[in-house]
Amino acid sequence: MTDPPADDRVRVVVVDDQTLVRQGIRTLLDLASICVVGEAGDGAEAVAVVEQERPDVVLLDLRMPRFDGLWTLRELRERGLEVPVLVLTTFDDDTLVLDALREGARGYLLKDVTLEQLARGVHTLAEGGTLIAPSITGRLLTALRSGPAPSAAHSPASAAVEPLTTREVEVLRLVAEGYSNREIAGALHLAEGTVKNHVSAVLVKLNARDRTNAVLRALHEGILG
Structure with missing residues (x-):
């Protein structure tokens, strides 16, 4: 699904294997004046949509069948598609967070965020910033200090x-x-x-x-x- 160009709103591609979740995110972002220009149900579809639409931000789930979020991050990087990726997932796992950030994600939020927090995250990445949920940042510090050397x-x-x-x-x-x-x-x-x-x-x-x-x-x- 692709919307027509929308003035100067931030343009987003939503990647999630659940159709209902994608539709819900699209509806919420529309309320925040953020334009969803494409959707994808797995990594392969995501890469194709990003190549076509060249969005400002990608909202990416990590756990998907066939080609998951980590694969998607690697593929986007290898193809030179340097669009900022904001991971939006239900998985609050330190290893997964680190893997996603090391593969090039610029932000990581959990799906229990409010619309205001999600919209701020999208705008932050679109403006060149990074964003990690505060609940995760402290644990990352502990994991990086106490875990084995990467x-x-x-x-x-x-x-x-x-x-x-x-x-x-x-x-x-x-x-x-x-x-x-x-x-x-x-x-x-x-x-x-x-x-x-x-x-x-x-x-x-x-x-x-x-x-x-x-x-x-x-x-x-x-x-x-």
Whole structure:
């Protein structure tokens, strides 16, 4: 199902194997003035729809038959489809969260969120931010600190990190809380261009490919602890 282009609203593709869930999410997002431009029931369909529609954000379930959410994340990355992916699932599992973030998801929310929280998450990712449910963030920190060291294939990064400045840590903390560059600029009373420079410096110093990967690396290194 595809809607006609909708002015300047955020454009979303919903990926979930349950038709009723997809329809429900579509109805809710419409109430929040977010346009669902496509739906998919598994990863293969999702990749095809994303290639066709080029949405601003993908809402992705993880547990699906045939091609699941993790497969979808890998396939999108391998095809160079760098659309922000917000995982929306019922599975509150630390390993699954880490796997999804390491595969490139930019956000992770549970399906018990309110419409306001979901809409904020969609807008946050569309504006270049990241978002992890607060209930999950603390457990991620514990898991990254106490669990076995990640393998080279799954580690957020392998090289040593460079020390961050106090301001860079402040910016990174807000990135971890899901703030966009514009919101960080307002919170720290900085120009948005200055925030972008700080974020770029953090990515370089942490050897991170994106904002979510930077947060994972910072948690692993104890920078945000």
